[in-house]
Amino acid sequence: MPEKNLLELEKKANQIRVDIIRSLVEAGSGHSAGPLDMADVFTAIYFGDVMKYDPKNPDWEERDRFILSNGHICPLLYATLAHAGFFPREELLSLRKLDSRLQGHPHRVALPGLETSSGPLGMGLSQAAGMAYSFLMDKKKNWVFAALSDGEHQEGNTWEAILFAGKYKLYNLTVLIDRNNIQIDGYTENVMPLESMVEKYESFNWHVQEIDGHNIESIIDAINESKAISTKPSVIICNTIPGKGVEYMERDYEWHGKPPGTKGNVGEVVEALYELRTLGGQIASEHE
Amino acid sequence: MENKKYLDDNWQNEEKLDMIPTRNGYGEGMVAAGEMNENVVALCADLTESTRTLMFKEKFPDRFIECGVSEANMVGVASGLASTGKIPFVASYAMFCPGMTWVQIRTTLCYNQQKVIIGGAHAGLSVGPDGATHQALEDIAIMRALPNMTVIVPADYHETRRAVIASLEVNSPVYLRFARENSPVFSKIDAPFEVGKSIVLRDGTDVTLIACGPMVYEALLASEILARRDISCEVINAHTIKPFDESTLLASAAKTNYVVSIEEHQIIGGLGSTVAETLGENYPVPMRRIGMNDKYGESGTADELLERYGLTAERIAQTVLSSITEERG
Numbered sequence: 001m002p003e004k005n006l007l008e009l010e011k012k013a014n015q016i017r018v019d020i021i022r023s024l025v026e027a028g029s030g031h032s033a034g035p036l037d038m039a040d041v042f043t044a045i046y047f048g049d050v051m052k053y054d055p056k057n058p059d060w061e062e063r064d065r066f067i068l069s070n071g072h073i074c075p076l077l078y079a080t081l082a083h084a085g086f087f088p089r090e091e092l093l094s095l096r097k098l099d100s101r102l103q104g105h106p107h108r109v110a111l112p113g114l115e116t117s118s119g120p121l122g123m124g125l126s127q128a129a130g131m132a133y134s135f136l137m138d139k140k141k142n143w144v145f146a147a148l149s150d151g152e153h154q155e156g157n158t159w160e161a162i163l164f165a166g167k168y169k170l171y172n173l174t175v176l177i178d179r180n181n182i183q184i185d186g187y188t189e190n191v192m193p194l195e196s197m198v199e200k201y202e203s204f205n206w207h208v209q210e211i212d213g214h215n216i217e218s219i220i221d222a223i224n225e226s227k228a229i230s231t232k233p234s235v236i237i238c239n240t241i242p243g244k245g246v247e248y249m250e251r252d253y254e255w256h257g258k259p260p261g262t263k264g265n266v267g268e269v270v271e272a273l274y275e276l277r278t279l280g281g282q283i284a285s286e287h288e
Numbered sequence: 289m290e291n292k293k294y295l296d297d298n299w300q301n302e303e304k305l306d307m308i309p310t311r312n313g314y315g316e317g318m319v320a321a322g323e324m325n326e327n328v329v330a331l332c333a334d335l336t337e338s339t340r341t342l343m344f345k346e347k348f349p350d351r352f353i354e355c356g357v358s359e360a361n362m363v364g365v366a367s368g369l370a371s372t373g374k375i376p377f378v379a380s381y382a383m384f385c386p387g388m389t390w391v392q393i394r395t396t397l398c399y400n401q402q403k404v405i406i407g408g409a410h411a412g413l414s415v416g417p418d419g420a421t422h423q424a425l426e427d428i429a430i431m432r433a434l435p436n437m438t439v440i441v442p443a444d445y446h447e448t449r450r451a452v453i454a455s456l457e458v459n460s461p462v463y464l465r466f467a468r469e470n471s472p473v474f475s476k477i478d479a480p481f482e483v484g485k486s487i488v489l490r491d492g493t494d495v496t497l498i499a500c501g502p503m504v505y506e507a508l509l510a511s512e513i514l515a516r517r518d519i520s521c522e523v524i525n526a527h528t529i530k531p532f533d534e535s536t537l538l539a540s541a542a543k544t545n546y547v548v549s550i551e552e553h554q555i556i557g558g559l560g561s562t563v564a565e566t567l568g569e570n571y572p573v574p575m576r577r578i579g580m581n582d583k584y585g586e587s588g589t590a591d592e593l594l595e596r597y598g599l600t601a602e603r604i605a606q607t608v609l610s611s612i613t614e615e616r617g
Contacts, residue, residue: 109400120391125364126396129365130365130371132368134369157360157364164358
């Protein structure tokens with residue numbers, strides 16, 4: 001990929017991060033770490049020329065499907081959909097408010113661009129598998145993407161779906177896991193160890209890749225590799241830094257489930273936005 | 289006066305009626321649905337024969353999806369299939385689905401507005417020797433509480449088949465409950481069926497017996513026993529628990545001023561609760577709920593258990609008689 005395009009995508013990811021912070025601050029509650037750390041992955045999917053969709057026609061039959069399983073990172077999905085043109089960016093400030101289409105966890109029928117409603121963990125992969133099964137059954141070309149958290153691999157339902165997709169060789173399914181190593185009660189490997197995720201998936205008959213979830217080029221490459229596999233479903237384990245882009249949040253599980261700026265701490269907000277708008281000081285001018 | 293459009297001509301003579309389990313109506317109904325609509329698909333969780341999903345699988349092998357012992361996944365997969373235009377039927381024992389899959393049904397079907405038809409097999413006490421772990425007696429309650437859910441408990445084999453076909457026209461998730469055991473086929477093959485519309489099987493003036501599932505036939509037999517004691521029963525088949533047909537019940541209660549609900553389910557949360565809510569808000573009259581009285585079942589034959597827990601025609605008639613006497617002196 002040309003470097004210029006790559007830089008554009010990196011900027012896009014950071015604009016999305018800025019919108020995440022703005023919407024979370026306005027909402028006064030919600031999750032910070034996951035939305036920030038998956039911003040590069042979502043940017044690659046929606047803007048990296050790997051997924052078919054049409055914001056003017058959200059129900060287009062030939063569209064690919066994107067299923068967000070861990071619904072709590074929806075501030076990221078909302079910001080991404082707004083940037084993709086499904087609805088106005090100003091609406092992001094209505095997150096979690098009364099009468100908003102941007103519910104605290106995604107409500108499919110409320111907002112164009114959403115493919116499912118999700119919140120309780122462990123259910124998204126089953127739905128994605130059902131979609132993939134249907135497309136294979138009807139020999140349709142639609143691709144199915146699903147984003148899962150690492151923590152929801154502690155749900156039995158997730159493993160039921162991994163078994164199912166493996167059995168039926170749902171090769172039109174690409175799963176991207178947010179391997180940020182944190183969950184509400186602490187680090188995943190302390191709360192309930194998940195490793196080795198690579199070996200687990202391989203033994204369930206999946207094609208497995210493990211990548212840097214902040215390298216947009218490798219995310220796109222990994223998705224394209226997954227699309228070249230025609231014998232089994234694919235999983236891309238995206239190693240991410242929770243809270244990515246806002247230094248004081250990074251790697252700190254305390255930021256899993258809260259936004260900056262609560263308790264009137266305006267400094268937190270200013271610092272987060274400045275850091276994001278300047279790409280961590282790499283670019284001089286602010287875009288907003 | 290009996291409802292001749294609905295009841296088999298031999299309904300009073302149990303020996304002359306066919307004995308077929310309601311689950312067979314599910315299997316045959318699915319095959320008919322599959323013939324009517326090519327988008328119909330069927331999923332099962334390792335109970336293909338006993339839920340009668342096998343009938344569909346044999347007819348449409350390419351439209352059958354084996355999910356293994358993974359009921360939660362089965363519901364999610366069905367939601368995904370529905371989102372692409374399929375009409376999925378999922379089946380297991382009611383104890384496992386919806387028993388083990390309530391939050392999947394709530395989130396991915398009801399809230400998410402994906403139409404899937406859930407077949408809950410082996411519901412009620414009559415599953416018998418398997419014992420309490422397999423006797424679903426709370427499934428109506430947990431399904432009825434969900435917005436966007438339709439709950440249907442057909443009374444016999446023919447009605448189950450009719451209910452399956454009628455479910456195709458419902459634009460939201462449907463829970464169909466059926467039983468394992470053979471039960472009398474007392475409805476006519478071409479009897480009417482409309483989702484959300486109860487059926488008055490017999491007109492009466494002294495007491496309303498409102499029942500669902502195979503208990504409808506027990507209620508009819510109980511009405512015969514009570515007729516011999518000069519008690520005139522109106523018998524209602526409330527096959528749809530939700531949306532509930534309030535007007536048929538209220539019209540009957542206005543005539544009889546005494547209502548007895550009968551179900552193979554806990555008296556908490558099922559048909560009895562639905563009846564109590566309807567009467568309480570609209571036309572409070574004395575009523576009595578017959579069902580499982582806040583306890584678990586046990587092993588035994590279906591007949592032994594129904595007798596022990598007061599769900600045979602004879603026991604129902606006794607309960608009605610003693611409660612009327614208590615009420616009216």
